[in-house]
Amino acid sequence: MMVESASETIRTTPSNQNGVSSLTSQSDGGGGREGGSNGDTNGEISPVDLLHLQQQQALQAARQFLMQQASGLNSPSSNEVKQNTVQVPVSMAMMSPQMITPQQMQQILSPPQLQALLQQQQALMLQQLQEYYKKQQEQLHLQLLTQQQQQQAGKQAAKEQLGSKQLAFQQQLIQMQQLQQQHILNLQRQGLVPIQPTATMQSLQQAMCPSDLQQLWKEVSGVPSSEEALKQAEGLDLSTNSSNSTSAFPKAASAHMPLHSLPNGQGHTPKRDSHEEHSGSHPLYGHGECKWPGCEALCEDMGQFIKHLNNEHALDDRSTAQCRVQMQVVQQLEIQLAKESERLQAMMTHLHMRPSEPKPFNQPLNLASSASLLKRESEAYPEGLPHPPTSAAAPITPMRQGPSVISSSSLHSHSHHPHGVGPIRRRNSDKFCTPIASELAQNCEFYKNADVRPPFTYASLIRHAILEAPDRQLTLNEIYNWFTRMFAYFRRNTATWKNAVRHNLSLHKCFVRVENVKGAVWTVDEVEYQKRRPPKMTGSPTLVKNMISGLGFGSLNASYQAALAESSLSLLNPSLVNPSAASLNMLHVGHDDVSSTVEQVNSNSSCSPTLSPQQYSHHVHVKEEPTEIEEDCRPISLLAHVTHSLPLPSDDRDLEEDLPTEDLE
């Protein structure tokens, strides 16, 4: 009985893949009103009007600024159908073809890159915004001063108006702030930025309030059409209405989306399809809620939702405004991404990191390649874990490895899988001597919190988990725990990845099952593990050598390595990193190549191959509960001095086999 799935029922249903095939252009007639002229206001030419004018100019500037950022908008490209609507966790903001989805970004870029990129992004945008706000404020101050002077001058007539003007200014300021928040929000909404729920919620709430949106739109979108101008008078009412109709607005809806729209394709960012009325699903409808920005109205079924949609989100000012805002959000993100991509490309080019020849384009491919490059780097470096004797070749392999390690493949693969969890081939790590440790070490926190699929294969992850364990052995359940503990990503789709884990454990010889008093535990047979890809490099040792020393990589390698090592040491659970683990676990098993290298490790000689896992576990034994990060009471305390030996040379000395258990195999 396939009980298996029973336990993890979850079974990511989203088989619907991504019903949302197309992002059909936001028809919404959006483009329509270009704004500029809002001739609405009155007609006297008083100082007040002058002020008003200035004000408008300021606003104009603001609009332009925003529009500039979104200038890409015009390019209809962004509307093209994205086949692999893959569960883009983020808003479809990134759906533009030339853009990579955040998820893809995540997979392509290493976490640190991602973070850096995002931070840059944010910093940049914030900076811009802040500058702008500053200017605005200054301007307003000036204006106010002027007003005061005028008041003193005795123009009482204008007094009232001035008062209102001041109010207007204030509003403007507020709006500016809102804009700013909105901006930040947008970034977060992408899902690219690990969000602090609390902070985000606030900004979200503030930013997404319908009425705010409306105002925002009015300011941002430039001048209202004549029609709007007419309605403007009613504007206030309208907004109040809106807020009534959707009283509950602010929070959940908006707050959820960004947070949960994750890889699994549940990202429901509103997509305005004109022909959405599809039978089963609607991009704006999910989890029984209306996903219209800022609206979380509950709708039991499609019918009700449609009704709601037509009633509450009909083609009116508010909806249009919201739509516009959304559009801008999307555009801005796209633009920003493009910029960053370009920058990255430039950087890579500059650093001669010819991914695969810097392609003139800046999009995906490059990113992918660059990513792969980076990956390779990481691969090339040692990680907290020791390298197998044969590793001499290992570290290098990656280099000779073609340019595209990850490439688009991983990007597309998803589409085939119902679960957002596409077979992401990050052969990178596991293949050659897992750089996992370093990667992980560096981005430990990142993976823990970000719902990003780690760029490692199951095998490498499992191995890492096991090696990280105090006694280098874990029960299946512990492995599971490790996964969930270390990766936010593995807190979902449990059925899937757990199955994969089991599958990997059984499939790879490198994972040895050892019967223990307390049941069975899994250990890693490093030799086997390394054997996995013998054919590759084995060929030309000389070549290897060359690669190591030659290719300026050597040096880079070293330093980078050191850095990585250090960081990993500090970040990673000490017990894990410490070489002792390595040495320990490699209780030598005298193997050809290995043996040679082993000499260095002699220290451990004590560990006779006879040390069976059981015994082992006996004295160190910690199992039971996922003891996590505790210091393993391991007898051997090499850590002390070895700590920094990580940089290839020493550690490289491979680990040997882990335990004599191989026979079990």
Add this chain to the structure above:
DNA sequence: GACAATGTAAACAAAC
């Protein structure tokens, strides 16, 4: 195109 590595799904069976 063959092949290896990897990921996912699923069927089964044995152990808990």
Add this chain to the structure above:
DNA sequence: AGTTTGTTTACATTGT
């Protein structure tokens, strides 16, 4: 009886 753990098989995708 229901779960968990393991093993296998099948199939798809990618990269070599």
